[in-house]
Amino acid sequence: MAAKTPLVAFLIGMTSFLFVVAGQISPLPSGGQLPGDLFALNIASKIRTDRNATTMASSDFGRIMEAAPEAVLHPATPADIAALIRFSTSSPAPFPVAPRGQGHSARGQSLAPGGVVVDMRALGHGHRRINVSVGAGYVDAGGEQLWIDILHATLQHGLAPRAWTDYLRLTVGGTLSNAGIGGQAFRHGPQITNVQELDVVTGTGQLVTCSRDKSPDLFFAVLGGLGQFGVITRARIVLEPAAKRARWVRLAYTDVTTFTRDQELLISKKASEAGFDYVEGQVQLNRTLLEGPESTPFFSSADISRLAGLVSRSGSGAIYFIEAAMYYDEATTSVDKKLEAVLEQLSFMPGFVFMKDVTYVQFLDRVRMEEEVLQSVGVWDVPHPWLNLFVPRSRIIDFDTGVLKGILGGTNPVGVILMYPMNTNKWDGRMTAVVPQTDEEVFYTVGLLRSAVAVGDVERLERENEAVLAFCTKEAIQCKQYLPHYTKQDGWRRHFGAKWDRTVELKAKYDPHKIMAPGQTIFRSPTMSAAQ
Numbered sequence: 001m002a003a004k005t006p007l008v009a010f011l012i013g014m015t016s017f018l019f020v021v022a023g024q025i026s027p028l029p030s031g032g033q034l035p036g037d038l039f040a041l042n043i044a045s046k047i048r049t050d051r052n053a054t055t056m057a058s059s060d061f062g063r064i065m066e067a068a069p070e071a072v073l074h075p076a077t078p079a080d081i082a083a084l085i086r087f088s089t090s091s092p093a094p095f096p097v098a099p100r101g102q103g104h105s106a107r108g109q110s111l112a113p114g115g116v117v118v119d120m121r122a123l124g125h126g127h128r129r130i131n132v133s134v135g136a137g138y139v140d141a142g143g144e145q146l147w148i149d150i151l152h153a154t155l156q157h158g159l160a161p162r163a164w165t166d167y168l169r170l171t172v173g174g175t176l177s178n179a180g181i182g183g184q185a186f187r188h189g190p191q192i193t194n195v196q197e198l199d200v201v202t203g204t205g206q207l208v209t210c211s212r213d214k215s216p217d218l219f220f221a222v223l224g225g226l227g228q229f230g231v232i233t234r235a236r237i238v239l240e241p242a243a244k245r246a247r248w249v250r251l252a253y254t255d256v257t258t259f260t261r262d263q264e265l266l267i268s269k270k271a272s273e274a275g276f277d278y279v280e281g282q283v284q285l286n287r288t289l290l291e292g293p294e295s296t297p298f299f300s301s302a303d304i305s306r307l308a309g310l311v312s313r314s315g316s317g318a319i320y321f322i323e324a325a326m327y328y329d330e331a332t333t334s335v336d337k338k339l340e341a342v343l344e345q346l347s348f349m350p351g352f353v354f355m356k357d358v359t360y361v362q363f364l365d366r367v368r369m370e371e372e373v374l375q376s377v378g379v380w381d382v383p384h385p386w387l388n389l390f391v392p393r394s395r396i397i398d399f400d401t402g403v404l405k406g407i408l409g410g411t412n413p414v415g416v417i418l419m420y421p422m423n424t425n426k427w428d429g430r431m432t433a434v435v436p437q438t439d440e441e442v443f444y445t446v447g448l449l450r451s452a453v454a455v456g457d458v459e460r461l462e463r464e465n466e467a468v469l470a471f472c473t474k475e476a477i478q479c480k481q482y483l484p485h486y487t488k489q490d491g492w493r494r495h496f497g498a499k500w501d502r503t504v505e506l507k508a509k510y511d512p513h514k515i516m517a518p519g520q521t522i523f524r525s526p527t528m529s530a531a532q
């Protein structure tokens with residue numbers, strides 16, 4: 001590991017997405033060869049088989065799985081993608097096809113062992129692929145577009161999407177294939193419920209425009225569909241008037257019950273009531289708060305000493321932060337009054353409120369700052385054995401006791417642990433995305449977003465992840481993985497639960513050859529079965 005400079009020590013202590021020098025790479029099974037006549041197609045000039053191209057598409061942000069495709073398609077139009085898929089499905093031995101956005105998946109979901117990776121970003125080269133309809137209040141964006149670019153394009157019209165992920169260098173197609181969650185989801189739902197229409201190239205190579213009224217089964221299948229039914233080439237996303245600024249706060253707690261009670265109060269507030277526009281939360285386990293330079297993003301050194309005092313008084317060593325934001329426009333709102341009215345209702349540790357006032361873009365693009373710092377010291381591209389779970393509200397305290405204070409208790413993980421509630425009624429059960437199948441109104445997302453920082457960390461963190469999942473099973477906590485990963489179909493069957501039969505049916509309809517997004521390992525793709 002690199003020498004522990006003050007900056008690196010600070011990163012270990014303070015920021016979200018961290019690092020390592022080396023980790024274990026597990027190859028995905030790979031298989032057959034592409035048919036030679038692929039290169040006689042009129043898309044041949046957009047297909048690359050050289051190592052430069054295939055190496056780029058052999059790994060992802062997680063740096064845990066690795067598998068080379070045989071080729072990479074750089075499509076100029078959705079029709080190029082359709083041509084590739086039709087070629088595969090009409091071959092005697094269809095080959096797998098995986099769209100790749102930014103490749104920010106964590107467990108090889110964007111890989112295509114033995115097949116063709118579609119470099120979605122190529123669609124945007126030299127084309128205008130973000131069109132804002134001001135009067136109608138939506139934006140049409142290519143599936144390959146980054147959310148940050150959509151933000152900038154819509155802001156030119158004073159508008160913006162309503163639901164965001166924490167990090168904006170992700171593609172529309174990539175987040176909509178999962179759900180796209182963040183601190184606005186409690187009010188607006190995940191990104192998938194803020195979409196009006198999609199263009200999809202299905203696994204049979206058809207170009208279909210779908211919506212709640214038009215080919216609704218495809219529309220609902222693809223949203224949260226893990227790339228299993230086709231490629232999203234355009235999404236029509238709902239917009240709202242954009243705020244100008246954000247008052248961004250962190251509130252510290254030592255007691256998990258108070259923390260969750262306050263979070264649930266905040267997410268119960270309607271847009272018309274005084275409340276926050278964004279609500280998330282973080283857990284810090286035995287963090288060495290004294291590490292850190294003067295100018296941390298959120299806390300001054302005086303804050304850090306006070307927080308360290310709080311940690312030592314908290315029996316478990318764990319402290320919890322609500323992270324929240326209130327949007328405003330200085331010309332029209334008095335944010336201070338509104339903020340005060342909300343804070344009065346909460347029970348954070350007296351005096352432990354930390355505030356920043358930033359532009360709307362600075363707030364939404366906040367993780368970029370961390371990324372830049374981490375990139376600059378070469379610690380962004382490291383293994384990330386992340387585990388994200390949705391936990392029913394009725395069991396969140398059990399989860400806290402058994403996992404955060406149990407399995408992970410006393411550790412000082414490198415990375416961030418997120419923990420925040422969402423309202424179940426903002427999710428649409430017709431979509432493929434899976435949430436806990438209980439009748440509770442609220443569930444929590446818990447993100448164990450940890451990085452491997454030393455030899456052996458990948459294995460250790462993976463063992464802990466396994467222990468967390470085993471704990472949920474043993475205690476009958478109905479956890480659902482977000483950005484799910486299972487290696488056996490049995491796991492997937494349990495994951496989808498009541499939605500499994502429908503998912504199989506839709507797969508048979510839209511991708512009967514099981515060629516799409518094989519890195520998800522839900523359905524056996526042709527080359528993977530050949531390799532068994």
Ligand SMILES: Cc1cc2nc3c(=O)[nH]c(=O)nc-3n(C[C@H](O)[C@H](O)[C@H](O)COP(=O)(O)OP(=O)(O)OC[C@H]3O[C@@H](n4cnc5c(N)ncnc54)[C@H](O)[C@@H]3O)c2cc1C
Pocket residue numbers: 017060061098099100101102103104105106109110111120143144164165166167170171172173174175177178179180181182226227228230231232233483517519520
């Ligand atoms: C730093 C960081 C922060 C993150 N924060 C959040 C967060 O706050 N909230 C959240 O919800 N997620 C978050 N994520 C997870 C993110 O949603 C996933 O990584 C997701 O995979 C999007 O990444 P991508 O656009 O690079 O897609 P990829 O990783 O390239 O693809 C993901 C999957 O979708 C498929 N796919 C890609 N494009 C398309 C398409 N156009 N049509 C159909 N299928 C497609 C791929 O085949 C693959 O199976 C974060 C990830 C990182 C690395």
Ligand SMILES: *[C@@H]1O[C@H](CO)[C@@H](O)[C@H](O)[C@H]1NC(C)=O
Pocket residue numbers: 050052
């Ligand atoms: C591959 O990358 C190397 C180094 O950047 C470059 O010199 C070479 O021309 C590239 N090859 C192809 C086929 O693009």
Ligand SMILES: *[C@@H]1O[C@H](CO)[C@@H](O)[C@H](O)[C@H]1NC(C)=O
Pocket residue numbers: 128129130131140141142234
């Ligand atoms: C944006 O508009 C242009 C011009 O009408 C059109 O060619 C393009 O396909 C549109 N892109 C999207 C993603 O809607």
Ligand SMILES: *[C@@H]1O[C@H](CO)[C@@H](O)[C@H](O)[C@H]1NC(C)=O
Pocket residue numbers: 286315316317409410411412
């Ligand atoms: C916190 O970590 C330190 C070492 O980093 C360890 O000595 C201490 O016991 C830990 N605290 C708890 C509560 O586990």
